[in-house]
Amino acid sequence: MNPFKISLGLAFIALFAVGTASARQSVPDNAHIAALKKAVEPFVKLSPEAIAALVPSYSGLNFVGCPNCKGGAQDMGVLKWTYGMGDRVKCRFCQMTFPNAQFPDNKENVITTPGGGKQVYRYYENEKGKAYYYEAHAWYERWEWIQQLAAQLAELWTLTRDPAYADRAAAILGRFAQVFPDYAVRFDYPNRPVSFFAANQKWPYEGMQPYRGAKWSWWGYSSIPIKMAEVYQQLQSTYDWSRMDKTIGPETDRKIVKDLLVLGYAHVAANPEAYSNMSPGMYENMIRLGKIINDPKMVADGLKRFQEFIKVGFFADGWWKEGTVSYHDQTINSLNNVIKTAGLDPAAMPFYQKAYGVSRDAILPNGRKIPINDTWPYEKVKGKGTDKTVSHLWSALGNAALGTGEGQNQVLLNVNWSGNYGHSHYDNGGIILYALGEELLSDIGYTHTKYRGWSIQTASHNTVVIDQRGQDVGTSEHPATGRLKYYDDTDARVQVIDVDASPAYKVAKTYRRRLVMVHVAPGKDYVLDRFDVEGGGTHDWFLHGMAEQEGKLETSIPLGSPLSTLVPEWGGKQMPEAQEDADLSGRRYHPYAHLRDIQSGKANGRWTATWRYDHSGLRIHSLSPQNVQVFKLRSAAIRPAAEDDNKLDNYMRSSIMQRHSGGKSSFITVHEPFSKEPWIDKVYMEGAEVIVRYQLDGKTRTDRVRLNDRGVSVRSTGGWQYDSGKAQSGLVEAFDSSNGKWRLQLDRDAPKVDFVRLDLPGGGTRYYKVVAADGKWLQLQDDPGFSMQGNHLKFHTFPQDKYQGTIRYTIFERREQL
Structure with missing residues (x-):
């Protein structure tokens, strides 16, 4: 069955079974009616003609910043207009009103309408050539305000049938129908020069992507005048439109449909999908x-x-x-x-x-969204978060969230290896660690501030930078998606993930992160983290602390040598002034220019770093390669600045960077979240094993963790053990999706396994949960999103990739079953 098939015919019949949509019916609420009447009272005193005159005659502009304080971010929501200000605006940060003697309108842009009329856009241009269209921004805010006023008036008409309200709502609609055909199409975007196009020109617009040229709103996608359509809907069949004959003209309702609603739709629909x-x-x-x-x-x-x-x-x-x-x-x-x-x-x-x-x-235990790629870190789901954290694997995207624990003892370790398909960060192999109620290892998440370039760079994430250069920019054909080699979340004590993130760097022969999350007891969890890198000359391993508060960071080794900068000779030391200053090459705006208060020292062997916050902390035990240089540093946390460029440097987060040169690096670390004080006694290596020693129930316990190409094993003196199992590979012979089930046929009888990995031609992988094994057949838990005919495999889900050639599988059989 095609999961995408929708019966458009039935939906279409349902839409028009009752004929033309009727006006919304509201249950009368005296308090609500009184509030609406009070809101519109000053405007009901104005004549319909005076109300119509408040409709802007020209297109407004949304993104206009403050030339005085440069507050806010993205030139959005900086200047405010309220009724009574005329064509003036006021900065909500510095409270200066514009235009003024210091920042006057000193230039103008004259637009010719299709009928030969002239529209004058006055603006202030500073010494750098940046334009500030105060008047046009006042029009934009008035455009938003008067639509809301029309909606209130129309609702009062529906509730009271008082024509005084309907007359003024109709006047607003009618006036929009008069002026909208002459509204110039414009390109309105933060920190970019405004471009104007002819009012009657539809897509394409020279130099513009689809939907970037807009006639109604600032963006083509939202340029169907739907709010005005809803106002029209409430008046549509209940209002006597002849009352508008003197104010707007005969057949006002027909003009509203033709010259506002349909025209707005036509301009939007002309853009390519x-x-x-x-x-x-x-x-x-x-x-x-x-x-x-x-x-x-x-x-x-x-x-x-x-x-x-x-x-x-x-x-x-x-x-x-x-x-x-x-x-x-x-x-x-x-x-x-x-x-x-x-x-x-x-x-x-x-x-x-x-x-x-x-x-x-995709949420953290506190209810916040996991800040993957361009995710706003402030967004929360309704409620107080989760009572229990469980693991989630999103193999097709390239992300996993390992989770365990309940209540305050919930732990979540997020790992990303996704490709670059828009709104991406260059953080393959990066991790986020949440424990004990806090996001202890943070990802900045999304921002529109001038430090946006830093937020997407590899160096701002918890991963490794090769040769001081960010990860490669992927394409649709080669999106730099990593390869999941192993995943297991089925054990009560141990969860494991092994990611080959080498597609992130063309220069990387090896760029592989293996993580073993061990649950010792409620509130006592640790993560063994091994990052192997080969390729390039220098490997910089970053770990960034909490973004919400800086806390205190201490190291067990002296870091007393201050450095002014870590920017390489070829890199630019210039700091960005706008979010567009995101230079992925690093030649003008190198990400290391954001690293401040740098202290350095040498490490040979074991050492620790400890972050302490108000309610929790994190200690890392580093088993570094020899001759590693360690850096303690600070960088902008961004989140607490609340999208205000002027506050970005007021909030920092503390970080550790390890630098190793020489071709190959193995960064081995144990991350130890703690509530009041650290609880692990010692971390060290014996041969190829990492030893973690701690106290539990008054007894000394020792966990021996082995990581190698054969897999992962953990043996604890607490009487438990874990083994990832023996890898078995072969050929996929067939795929069957009949009867609502999804089954893979292998080239041999399948043992009882929890997951199966598909190894695709070209090196990509997909990982699937297995729910049953029957002879050669493995039944998958969910639709894998593809069809298969012989050696042809085709995904019917994004990115609709196709593969021709041998499709292999890998399964991991538990050793106790051998």
Whole structure:
């Protein structure tokens, strides 16, 4: 069964079974009505003509910053306008009002309308050539404000049937219909020069990507005038439109549909379909508008795009293709709105349900979203987080969250090896560690501040940098996705992951991270971390502490040699001034320029570093290669600055970097979260084994952990042991997806195993949970997202990759079964 198939015909019938959408019916609420009346009272005193005159005659501009204090980030939400300010604006940071004598309008841009009229955009240009369109920003905020006023007036008409409210809502609608055809299309983007295009020009716009040229909102995706359509819906069949004959002109309602609603749709629909995270919101608006104005073709357009979107936009494990929780949630929520608007049944879409589950599962124990790639670190799910943490593997995306524990003792270790498909960070092999109620090893997450370039660079993550250069920029054809070699979350005490992240660096012969998470007792968990690197000349191993607070960082070895910078000779020491200053090459803005208060020293053998915070701490036990140089340093934490560029340098986080040169490096570390004081007595090596000694229930316990190419084993004097098992490989002979089951046929009888790894031509891997073994057949827990015919394997999920050649498998049989 095709998991993407949706009965558009049935949905279409349901949409129009009741004819044209009727106005929303509200249950009268006297308090609500009184509040609405109070909000609109000053404007009901104005005539409909005076209200119509408040509608901006020109397109406004959203992204305008403050030339005085340069507060905020991305030139967004910096300047504010309120009713009564005319065409002036005020900075919400420094409180300066513009324009003024210090920052006057000193230039203008004259736009010619299709009818030959002139529109004048005045602006201030500073000495660097940056333009500040104060007046146009006031228009933009007035454009937003008067739409909200129209919505309040229309709702009062629905609730009271007082024509005074309807007249003014209709005047706003009618005036928009008069001026909108002449609204210039513009490119409005943070820290970029504004570009204007002819009001009647549709896509394409020279030098612009699809949807970047917009006529209604600042972005093409949101340029269907849906709020005005909803206002029209409330007046549509209940208002006497002849009352607008003198204010706007005859047939005002027809003009609203033709010159505002349909025209707005036409400008948006002219863009080529991009299947981006913004697309579902556009589909919803197409369907809603089509229902309001009774246009079946418009509805069908939105539904068709929606159906195709589900097929092309998600990995087999349900993740949105960009691999960020924030954009995944945005996309899923928008799709959910499409489903509700179209009257579809989400239960009939199993793949949508899988994607919806990612939003539920990709969270830290405190309820925050796991800050993978461009994920806002402030976002939380409803409620207080999780009572119990369990592990999740998202093999198709390239991410896993190992979890254990309950209540305050929950631990989550996130590992990323995802590719570069947009909104990505260059952090293959990077980890995030949450324990004891805190994100002890942080990823900055998403930011629009001027330090955005730092937030996506390899050096700002908990991974290894080769030769002071960030990881390679992947492409759609070669996305730099790592390869999962081994994964096991089935043991009560030990969870293991082994990732070959070498596609992240072309120069890397080896770039492999193996992590063993050991649960000793509630509140006592540790992680053995081995990162092997070969290729290039210098390997810099980074570990960054908590982003929410800096705490105190101490080391067992002296680090007394201060350094002014770690930027290499070829790197740029310039600091960024805007989020666009993200130089992945490092030649102008090298990421190491963000490293401050640098202290260095030498380490030979074992040493520790300890972060102490208000309620928890983390100690690392490093079993370094010989002659490792250790650096203690600070860098901008970004999160506490709350997206204000001027506050970024007020909040730091403390970090450790180890540098090893000589071709090959093996960084072996044990991470030890603790509540009040560290609890592990000693970590050392005996031959190839890492020994972890600690006290439990008044007794000394010793865990012996062995990591090698044959696998992972842990033996504890506490009376338990773990073994990853013996690897067996062979050929996949067939794949069957009939009867709602997904089964792989191997070239031999299959033993009882928990997972199977597919080894794809070209080196890629996929990992799948096994629920049953029957002869040569392994039954998988979920749809793997592909079909297979002979030696041809094709994914029907993102990125729709195809493979031709031998498809191999690898399974790991437990040694106790041998």
